Amino acid sequence: MNTAANKLIETTQELLWERGxxxxxxRAIQDRAGVGQGSMYHHFRSKAALAQAAEERSAARSxxxxxxxxxTPQAPLRRVxxxxxxxxxxxKGCPIGRLTADPEVIADEALRLPLRDTFERIGAHVAAxxxxxxxxxxxxxxxxxxxxxxxxxxxxxGAYVLARAANSSAPYVDAVEGLIALLDGQA
Amino acid sequence: MNTAANKLIETTQELLWERGxxxxxxRAIQDRAGVGQGSMYHHFRSKAALAQAAEERSAARSxxxxxxxxxTPQAPLRRVxxxxxxxxxxxKGCPIGRLTADPEVIADEALRLPLRDTFERIGAHVAAxxxxxxxxxxxxxxxxxxxxxxxxxxxxxGAYVLARAANSSAPYVDAVEGLIALLDGQA
DNA sequence: GTCTATAGCCCGATAGAC
DNA sequence: GTCTATCGGGCTATAGAC
Numbered sequence: 001m002n003t004a005a006n007k008l009i010e011t012t013q014e015l016l017w018e019r020g021x022x023x024x025x026x027r028a029i030q031d032r033a034g035v036g037q038g039s040m041y042h043h044f045r046s047k048a049a050l051a052q053a054a055e056e057r058s059a060a061r062s063x064x065x066x067x068x069x070x071x072t073p074q075a076p077l078r079r080v081x082x083x084x085x086x087x088x089x090x091x092k093g094c095p096i097g098r099l100t101a102d103p104e105v106i107a108d109e110a111l112r113l114p115l116r117d118t119f120e121r122i123g124a125h126v127a128a129x130x131x132x133x134x135x136x137x138x139x140x141x142x143x144x145x146x147x148x149x150x151x152x153x154x155x156x157x158g159a160y161v162l163a164r165a166a167n168s169s170a171p172y173v174d175a176v177e178g179l180i181a182l183l184d185g186q187a
Numbered sequence: 188m189n190t191a192a193n194k195l196i197e198t199t200q201e202l203l204w205e206r207g208x209x210x211x212x213x214r215a216i217q218d219r220a221g222v223g224q225g226s227m228y229h230h231f232r233s234k235a236a237l238a239q240a241a242e243e244r245s246a247a248r249s250x251x252x253x254x255x256x257x258x259t260p261q262a263p264l265r266r267v268x269x270x271x272x273x274x275x276x277x278x279k280g281c282p283i284g285r286l287t288a289d290p291e292v293i294a295d296e297a298l299r300l301p302l303r304d305t306f307e308r309i310g311a312h313v314a315a316x317x318x319x320x321x322x323x324x325x326x327x328x329x330x331x332x333x334x335x336x337x338x339x340x341x342x343x344x345g346a347y348v349l350a351r352a353a354n355s356s357a358p359y360v361d362a363v364e365g366l367i368a369l370l371d372g373q374a
Numbered sequence: 375g376t377c378t379a380t381a382g383c384c385c386g387a388t389a390g391a392c
Numbered sequence: 393g394t395c396t397a398t399c400g401g402g403c404t405a406t407a408g409a410c
Contacts, residue, residue, distance in 0.1 A: 158345030178338030
C-alpha cells in the first residue's frame with residue numbers, strides 16, 4: 001500500500017514548513033502521521049530521504065500553483081501583480097524559502113536543488129511575462145526582465161521575513177504593494 | 188569577570204547566525220567559546236536568555252552599521268542604493284532575518300521583539316531618506332515612502348533566500364539591482 | 375566563578391520478530 | 393509492511409563540590 005508512504009510525505013511537508021529540517025524529527029513525523037517507526041524506515045531509508053520526497057512534492061505544488069495562476073488571458077503585467085497579491089497564509093511563510101535557513105539543507109545537494117529549481121522555474125515564468133509586458137509597452141523596455149523577475153521573487157520571500165518578525169501581515173502587504181507601485185509607474 | 192559572559196554572547200551570535208536557535212545547543216556554544224557548563228549557567232539562566240542577549244547585540248550592531256552608512260553627505264536616494272549594495276557575505280544570509288524562520292523564536296516575545304525592532308528602525312531610516320529624495324525631486328512624489336522602505340528591506344531579505352537556494356550570490360545581486368533600476372527610473 | 379556528575383528525555387537509526 | 397526493543401549519543405538543565 002502506498003497510503004503510509006503518502007501520509008508520511010504529506011506530514012513531512014507540513015512539519016518542514018512549520019519547523020524546518022533540523023526542527024523536524026522522525027518521531028514527530030511518525031506521531032503526526034499515525035505511522036510507526038518500522039513503517040517509516042521501511043518506506044524511506046532516512047530522514048533526509050523522506051525530507052527530499054516532501055520537498056519535491058512541495059516544489060511541484062508551488063510551481064503548479066503559479067502556472068495555473070499565470071494561465072489566464074489577462075495582460076502580462078497584471079498577471080505578475082496577481083502573483084504578488086496571491087492570497088497566502090502570510091505568517092506561515094513560504095514552504096520552500098523557509099528551508100534555505102537550514103544549513104543542513106543547504107549543505108546537501110539533494111535537499112538544496114529542489115529549492116533552487118523552484119525559484120528558477122517560477123522566475124523564468126515571471127521573466128517571460130515581464131518581457132511580454134515590455135513588448136506590449138506596459139513596462140519600460142530598458143529594464144532587465146531577468147533581473148527584475150528575481151526582484152519580484154525576492155520581495156515575496158523577504159516580505160514573509162518582515163511579517164514574521166512583526167507578527168503581522170502588514171509589512172508583507174506594504175512591501176509587495178511598494179513594488180507594485182514601482183512596476184505600475186513604469187508604463 | 189565579564190570576559191566569559193562576553194565570549195558566550197559573541198559565540199552565540201555566531202552560532203545563531205550559522206545554525207539558528209533550534210540548531211544551536213548550549214553544548215555547542217560552550218565548546219566553541221571555550222567556557223564550561225557551570226560557567227555558562229552561572230551567567231545565563233537558560234539558552235533562551237543567552238540567545239536574547241546575543242540577539243540584542245546583533246540587532247544593535249546592524250542598526251549602528253546602517254546609521255554609520257547613512258551618515259554621509261550623499262544624495263538621499265544614493266544612500267539608499269548604497270545600503271542595497273553594501274558589501275556582505277551573501278551566502279551567510281542576514282543574522283537577524285534568519286531567525287524569523289525559527290518557530291521557537293517567533294513564539295517567544297523576548298526573542299522576537301529584537302528582530303521586529305531592528306527592521307522597524309532600519310525601515311524608518313530608509314523611509315526618511317526616501318521622503319528626502321521625494322522632496323529633492325529624485326523620487327516620484329506619488330509613491331508611499333513608508334511602504335517602499337519595506338520593499339527595500341524585503342528585497343534584501345528575500346535576495347538572501349534566493350542566493351542560498353542557488354548557492355550563488357548572483358540572484359542576490361540581480362534582485363537588488365532590479366530594484367535599484369526601478370528606483371532610478373523614478374526620477 | 376567554574377568544575378564535574380547526573381537527571382530525564384529525545385535524537386536518528388538498526389535488528390529481528392511477526 | 394509494521395511491530396517492539398535497543399543502540400550510542402546529544403539535548404537542556406540542576407546539584408553540589410571547589
